[in-house]
Amino acid sequence: MRKSSIILTLAFCFILPLFGFHTTAQASGFTDVPKRALKEVNYLAEGGIATGSSATIFAPDTIVTRAEAATFIARALQLDGKQKQTVFKDVAASNPSSGYIQSAVDKGILSGYSGGRFLPNKDVTRGEMAVMMSRAFGYEFGGSLSGAAKALTSRGIASGMEDGTFGSDKQITRVDFSVFLARAINPEFRTKHTASFKQTFWVNTNNLNVRTGPSTKYSKSASLQKDVKVVSSHEVGSWVYIQSANGTGFVHKSYLRNTEEASNSRPGGDDNGSNPGTIGNADPRLANQVIILDPGHGGTDPGASGFNLREKDVVLDTGLKTNELFKKTPFKVYMTRTGDTFPSLSDRTKFAKSKNGNVFVSIHANASNGAGNGTETYYYSSAAVNPYVSDSKLLATKIQQRMLDALQLKNRGVKPYGYYVIKYNSMPAALAELGFIDNAKDNEKLKSDYWRTQAAKALYLGILDYYKAKGYQVDSLYSAAK
Numbered sequence: 177m178r179k180s181s182i183i184l185t186l187a188f189c190f191i192l193p194l195f196g197f198h199t200t201a202q203a204s205g206f207t208d209v210p211k212r213a214l215k216e217v218n219y220l221a222e223g224g225i226a227t228g229s230s231a232t233i234f235a236p237d238t239i240v241t242r243a244e245a246a247t248f249i250a251r252a253l254q255l256d257g258k259q260k261q262t263v264f265k266d267v268a269a270s271n272p273s274s275g276y277i278q279s280a281v282d283k284g285i286l287s288g289y290s291g292g293r294f295l296p297n298k299d300v301t302r303g304e305m306a307v308m309m310s311r312a313f314g315y316e317f318g319g320s321l322s323g324a325a326k327a328l329t330s331r332g333i334a335s336g337m338e339d340g341t342f343g344s345d346k347q348i349t350r351v352d353f354s355v356f357l358a359r360a361i362n363p364e365f366r367t368k369h370t371a372s373f374k375q376t377f378w379v380n381t382n383n384l385n386v387r388t389g390p391s392t393k394y395s396k397s398a399s400l401q402k403d404v405k406v407v408s409s410h411e412v413g414s415w416v417y418i419q420s421a422n423g424t425g426f427v428h429k430s431y432l433r434n435t436e437e438a439s440n441s442r443p444g445g446d447d448n449g450s451n452p453g454t455i456g457n458a459d460p461r462l463a464n465q466v467i468i469l470d471p472g473h474g475g476t477d478p479g480a481s482g483f484n485l486r487e488k489d490v491v492l493d494t495g496l497k498t499n500e501l502f503k504k505t506p507f508k509v510y511m512t513r514t515g516d517t518f519p520s521l522s523d524r525t526k527f528a529k530s531k532n533g534n535v536f537v538s539i540h541a542n543a544s545n546g547a548g549n550g551t552e553t554y555y556y557s558s559a560a561v562n563p564y565v566s567d568s569k570l571l572a573t574k575i576q577q578r579m580l581d582a583l584q585l586k587n588r589g590v591k592p593y594g595y596y597v598i599k600y601n602s603m604p605a606a607l608a609e610l611g612f613i614d615n616a617k618d619n620e621k622l623k624s625d626y627w628r629t630q631a632a633k634a635l636y637l638g639i640l641d642y643y644k645a646k647g648y649q650v651d652s653l654y655s656a657a658k
Contacts, residue, residue: 299495537575583634
């Protein structure tokens, strides 16, 4: 089965006037939407997710292209739409939707076709729609069209055809796509009651607005006060669908915590996420972030060596020191090895995936027959295998900057390369080469407990810098590395 993608490109300029990607209709403004779908289409329009050629024309019977389907879903998930270079040769940085496309690639939501193509003009089938939405909303579907169709029908999001099939090979119209998307976002539109409120949270601020949809564009339906208990069903981007004594609706997840203790956050919450809540003085979202530390080699594989120093020993000690720093934070941290063992390369990536890692950092030391020296950090640059290209590069860049400050060695740069553990992974991943173990100057630092401690602090701070760049509040955590 080919992989489906879900983000827009507007390389086809003749579509712009028809669909009006920059013209958001007001709710209840469309005059050509059939009554059966009016509520759902207007719901998406209110949130700036669905658009038409004007405030009144939606073109409901037009077939959805991959580009348009991608845009609608990306907007629903609040992905970054700022124009940027993409991994697709048919989506240039000048394309108005290039940012949405690359952001979705980085999130692992979409992939393209062979030859680095996105095929933005291609019509979307019902089966492809099901795969897109299953990926976007995190439904388990086994990677098949039938599995994706079942994921949607079992939740009351989509229904089958009159002939008893799902019609996976049938093209889907704008109106039907919009109906299914609205149902995926808000269970109130579904054909059956499938919202399951299982996870408990407490409100982290006063006057938290509950909204009818997952953005501040949606109307306010209630207000919650600090330390009120709520239960959640699912997330849509940065927003959580919750149930409280005041009813159901969406709140920004920055203003929820999953511990019962009273919050120390400031009163007067702003539900746009610009001032996230805290666990103590740290961002509450960090408690759900999983970091995988991977000291390279081990056991029967000593790695590189020089001056009676083995790579496996250097990187294990550095990794353990890094782990100790993270124990002072809300992050969940796992190590692929904590002793002199040798997990295979595939074992390491499987372990990271099994822990639902959000960040993967592999720790190594270099060698080059005594000819090389300095620090360098790698990321994998092809989204066809590990889709988190931009985030991996950002992570590698932040780590490299901190390593240079800490170790004061030659800057060998941030580089793309296909090392197994960063290539065959499903999260932002970087591989740090601390220094050259067979270079006398570098080796002096690699064998030193002081300098390995400095390297551990650099890895810790680099990961914090990455999270800060991603919009998390981590300022209070930097002191752990003093």
